[in-house]
Amino acid sequence: MQKIVVLGGGFAGLWSAVGAARILNERRIPLHEIEVVLVDRTDWHAIRVRNYERSLADVRVPFDDVLASVGVRRVRGEVLDINLKRREISVQGLPEPIGYDRLVFALGSRLDIPPVPGLAEHAFNVDTYEAAARLRNHLAALPSQPTACAHNTVLVVGGGLTGIEVATEMPDRLTALGKTRVILADRAPWIGSDMGEEARRVIERALGALHIEMRPGITVRAVDADGAILSNGERISAATIIWCGGMRAHPLCARFPVPPDRFGRLPVDEYLKVKGLDAEFAAGDAAWFHVDGTHASVMSCQHARPMGRFAGHNVACDLLGEPMLPLRIDWYVTVLDLGAWGAVYTEGWNRRVILTGSEAKLVKRTINCQRIYPPRTGGRTAIFDAAAPVVQAPPPMRSAQGGPGAVSD
Numbered sequence: 001m002q003k004i005v006v007l008g009g010g011f012a013g014l015w016s017a018v019g020a021a022r023i024l025n026e027r028r029i030p031l032h033e034i035e036v037v038l039v040d041r042t043d044w045h046a047i048r049v050r051n052y053e054r055s056l057a058d059v060r061v062p063f064d065d066v067l068a069s070v071g072v073r074r075v076r077g078e079v080l081d082i083n084l085k086r087r088e089i090s091v092q093g094l095p096e097p098i099g100y101d102r103l104v105f106a107l108g109s110r111l112d113i114p115p116v117p118g119l120a121e122h123a124f125n126v127d128t129y130e131a132a133a134r135l136r137n138h139l140a141a142l143p144s145q146p147t148a149c150a151h152n153t154v155l156v157v158g159g160g161l162t163g164i165e166v167a168t169e170m171p172d173r174l175t176a177l178g179k180t181r182v183i184l185a186d187r188a189p190w191i192g193s194d195m196g197e198e199a200r201r202v203i204e205r206a207l208g209a210l211h212i213e214m215r216p217g218i219t220v221r222a223v224d225a226d227g228a229i230l231s232n233g234e235r236i237s238a239a240t241i242i243w244c245g246g247m248r249a250h251p252l253c254a255r256f257p258v259p260p261d262r263f264g265r266l267p268v269d270e271y272l273k274v275k276g277l278d279a280e281f282a283a284g285d286a287a288w289f290h291v292d293g294t295h296a297s298v299m300s301c302q303h304a305r306p307m308g309r310f311a312g313h314n315v316a317c318d319l320l321g322e323p324m325l326p327l328r329i330d331w332y333v334t335v336l337d338l339g340a341w342g343a344v345y346t347e348g349w350n351r352r353v354i355l356t357g358s359e360a361k362l363v364k365r366t367i368n369c370q371r372i373y374p375p376r377t378g379g380r381t382a383i384f385d386a387a388a389p390v391v392q393a394p395p396p397m398r399s400a401q402g403g404p405g406a407v408s409d
């Protein structure tokens with residue numbers, strides 16, 4: 001039996017596994033000839049992009065709801081190591097390594113936590129479901145706690161996209177505390193500096209309307225249980241500090257003999273094969289290539305999903321000796337949640353603002369709650385169809401008043 005092994009069941013890994021199974025199914029290749037195995041440390045496909053939201057009720061989908069009907073074998077376990085020479089994966093708890101004929105590396109990324117004193121121990125984050133649940137439980141317990149330490153103050157550190165989404169959600173999440181203070185700090189000279197000037201003005205308008213204090217040009221020197229000391233020596237008392245300082249590719253990327261980019265990602269070609277290797281593909285946050293010939297892929301669900309679908313298709317075709325399909329994505333959008341104010345929706349790499357406020361929020365809700373989920377109804381055929389190696393169309397340029405229409409992933 002030959003084996004295609006997919007590491008990670010996030011937006012890239014899940015669709016790689018289903019994409020590979022889809023081709024094998026189309027070619028009527030029985031499972032005892034080529035098996036697809038997905039390895040993940042959890043039992044859940046995490047809709048990670050929703051971890052900043054108030055409710056976490058629907059942000060995970062059981063893997064078995066998706067994989068059981070398409071013939072992908074699932075292994076639950078922590079991937080410990082990869083031996084490229086032997087083509088073997090060590091998984092915690094398994095007596096033997098898992099061998100592979102073809103591999104898709106899709107272990108994603110993780111929050112970068114620098115060695116700031118107290119940060120790892122005292123700060124919250126929303127990188128994983130478990131971390132987001134810890135923050136949710138902490139916020140829920142605040143109203144019943146003594147008010148000595150500034151229990152109604154939240155300091156969000158990191159004014160990139162995740163930090164802005166976390167901060168703008170806070171006023172709504174803290175209503176039980178009465179008067180609250182939310183501070184959003186970043187070392188860059190502006191909050192949301194990655195978003196370009198036009199979108200940044202929208203973000204600043206939203207932050208102002210939500211009474212969120214902006215503290216650009218600031219780093220955190222130390223964190224403790226009652227607050228943080230900033231680089232200018234100022235102390236901020238806060239019962240809640242949330243670190244949103246950026247992501248790095250999975251540390252096991254370092255096992256591959258290829259030069260990583262500045263995020264630690266593996267270079268792949270347009271077929272998602274790791275450059276210079278024969279049997280290994282990579283997709284999602286762990287990989288990068290020029291999606292439109294010019295711009296490097298972004299660590300995003302928007303790119304991870306099509307990368308996954310194409311990696312799955314190509315890894316199976318490569319094993320079968322069939323031609324592979326190049327991935328090219330000629331458009332790019334950003335839809336940033338701005339809490340009760342709404343959202344901002346930009347198009348293009350220079351982030352031209354298309355929609356703001358409630359219209360943009362409609363698009364955001366459609367993406368977060370529908371578009372990026374595996375088909376919620378329908379069986380095997382619908383799941384296979386969702387894994388087809390296609391790049392979906394960009395969102396239409398019309399206003400969301402008539403409904404957001406076909407929204408991209």
Ligand SMILES: Cc1cc2nc3c(=O)[nH]c(=O)nc-3n(C[C@H](O)[C@H](O)[C@H](O)COP(=O)(O)OP(=O)(O)OC[C@H]3O[C@@H](n4cnc5c(N)ncnc54)[C@H](O)[C@@H]3O)c2cc1C
Nearest residue numbers: 008010011012041049078079108284285299300301302304
């Ligand atoms: C709060 C937040 C908001 C975001 N908002 C957006 C947004 O609006 N739009 C957007 O496009 N992107 C957004 N992103 C980024 C997006 O979530 C990631 O780019 C995306 O999840 C990458 O998908 P992936 O499959 O490559 O990796 P991941 O989603 O990280 O999946 C990796 C998988 O590998 C598993 N895994 C990791 N290590 C191991 C191991 N050692 N052993 C076994 N299993 C392991 C994990 O359990 C996980 O299932 C956001 C991220 C966060 C945290």
